[in-house]
Amino acid sequence: xxxxxxxxxxxxxxxxxxxxxxxxxxxxxxxxxxxxxxxxxxxxxxxxxxxxxxxxxxxxxxxxxxxxxxxxxxxxxxxxxxxxxxxxxxxxxxxxxxxxxxxxxxxxxxxxxxxxxxxxxxxxxxxxxxxxxxxxxxxxxxxxxxxxxxxxxxxxxxxxxxxxxxxxxxxxxxxxxxxxxxxxxxxxxxxxxxxxxxxxx
Numbered sequence: 001x002x003x004x005x006x007x008x009x010x011x012x013x014x015x016x017x018x019x020x021x022x023x024x025x026x027x028x029x030x031x032x033x034x035x036x037x038x039x040x041x042x043x044x045x046x047x048x049x050x051x052x053x054x055x056x057x058x059x060x061x062x063x064x065x066x067x068x069x070x071x072x073x074x075x076x077x078x079x080x081x082x083x084x085x086x087x088x089x090x091x092x093x094x095x096x097x098x099x100x101x102x103x104x105x106x107x108x109x110x111x112x113x114x115x116x117x118x119x120x121x122x123x124x125x126x127x128x129x130x131x132x133x134x135x136x137x138x139x140x141x142x143x144x145x146x147x148x149x150x151x152x153x154x155x156x157x158x159x160x161x162x163x164x165x166x167x168x169x170x171x172x173x174x175x176x177x178x179x180x181x182x183x184x185x186x187x188x189x190x191x192x193x194x195x196x197x198x199x200x201x
Contacts, residue, residue: 011095014060014089015060015097015098015134016055018056018073022054026153054069063176064169066088068081069162075110076109095121096123097122142165147161
């Protein structure tokens, strides 16, 4: 929470994660839009044209996104994504990455890459709390605004749509503002634990 609410001086805070197995889906019939008294309708069946994995880094201060679609989400692809991020961030800034606890980020390949770059600092969210990573909010926006109703006849078509959405985000970036302090979150967890420990179950 401290990185979000009071980022360090001369540093860049990036929230990084992957959105795996995004499906290139083509409905068997066109989507029927909403009209008065009639909800949006679509068929239950579809043709699947493959999947892609998206790596994304959200700049907390500006709301801009660095993204890359890959065929898989393994350490090799993640390290290549780190190379891409490093090429785009100013060399005079420290880089703080907020990550979840995925095994991909802890492999020898990634560790060796980080050891050669002392300006990079990793901050892992606790297990099962990836919602603390702000890039998850951006993934939800991507899904709702571009992927959910999209029709994609190939993975290339899907990846082009994702890149267009990233370009649109970066053309008019809006920072995602974190408002709840760590103390407020812990107090909420404490109240929940108290409530369930006092139940009759």
